[in-house]
Amino acid sequence: GAVVSQHPSWVICKSGTSVKIECRSLDFQATTMFWYRQFPKQSLMLMATSNEGSKATYEQGVEKDKFLINHASLTLSTLTVTSAHPEDSSFYICSAMPSREGRETQYFGPGTRLLVL
Amino acid sequence: GESVGLHLPTLSVQEGDNSIINCAYSNSASDYFIWYKQESGKGPQFIIDIRSNMDKRQGQRVTVLLNKTVKHLSLQIAATQPGDSAVYFCAEKPGGYQKVTFGTGTKLQVIP
Numbered sequence: 001g002a003v004v005s006q007h008p009s010w011v012i013c014k015s016g017t018s019v020k021i022e023c024r025s026l027d028f029q030a031t032t033m034f035w036y037r038q039f040p041k042q043s044l045m046l047m048a049t050s051n052e053g054s055k056a057t058y059e060q061g062v063e064k065d066k067f068l069i070n071h072a073s074l075t076l077s078t079l080t081v082t083s084a085h086p087e088d089s090s091f092y093i094c095s096a097m098p099s100r101e102g103r104e105t106q107y108f109g110p111g112t113r114l115l116v117l
Numbered sequence: 118g119e120s121v122g123l124h125l126p127t128l129s130v131q132e133g134d135n136s137i138i139n140c141a142y143s144n145s146a147s148d149y150f151i152w153y154k155q156e157s158g159k160g161p162q163f164i165i166d167i168r169s170n171m172d173k174r175q176g177q178r179v180t181v182l183l184n185k186t187v188k189h190l191s192l193q194i195a196a197t198q199p200g201d202s203a204v205y206f207c208a209e210k211p212g213g214y215q216k217v218t219f220g221t222g223t224k225l226q227v228i229p
Contacts, residue, residue: 046217
């Protein structure tokens with residue numbers, strides 16, 4: 001149980017284009033999902049908290065107009081990197097927190113590697 | 118805070134030996150702690166967690182120790198196996214908040 005998927009697993013795009021990454025909780029409902037970014041040999045940095053049916057909460061320094069988050073259902077959150085540039089190349093990882101009361105553990109997706117040329 | 122190191126601390130352990138990975142956390146208000154394992158190119162995988170009202174918790178081949186006095190967390194892996202080779206992250210969560218903060222990570226290399 002507690003499986004989270006991401007799609008695509010990797011993507012290469014041209015500078016200036018937009019890329020959408022999907023995060024799905026496959027066998028549980030998640031009111032809250034999180035989006036992280038990870039550069040090589042570094043830790044995970046939280047970008048934003050995605051809440052179903054409401055606006056995402058962005059961490060300081062993360063541009064909300066550049067990283068659009070939509071959490072339209074209890075099993076799906078999407079991250080759109082708009083007007084991507086080479087410096088946006090990174091490993092993007094989502095996590096989902098089960099909606100059941102008392103659960104605090106986040107379950108992570110396999111990550112999406114983005115390369116912007 | 119942001120991790121600034123480009124070189125992860127590395128722990129090399131002989132296969133079959135026990136491993137101890139340490140983590141110093143920063144927030145005194147944190148009341149929930151988690152250890153994650155991340156293999157190359159994959160997302161983090163939950164290993165074990167512990168709440169601040171405990172100082173020790175055991176799982177299968179793993180033990181987490183929590184010392185709130187010095188804000189220190191450790192992960193012990195018994196009889197380390199090649200499949201344990203990965204980067205290990207500790208994470209902390211303050212009470213009343215949903216988001217967790219990840220530590221810088223330690224790379225575990227198991228020598229066959």
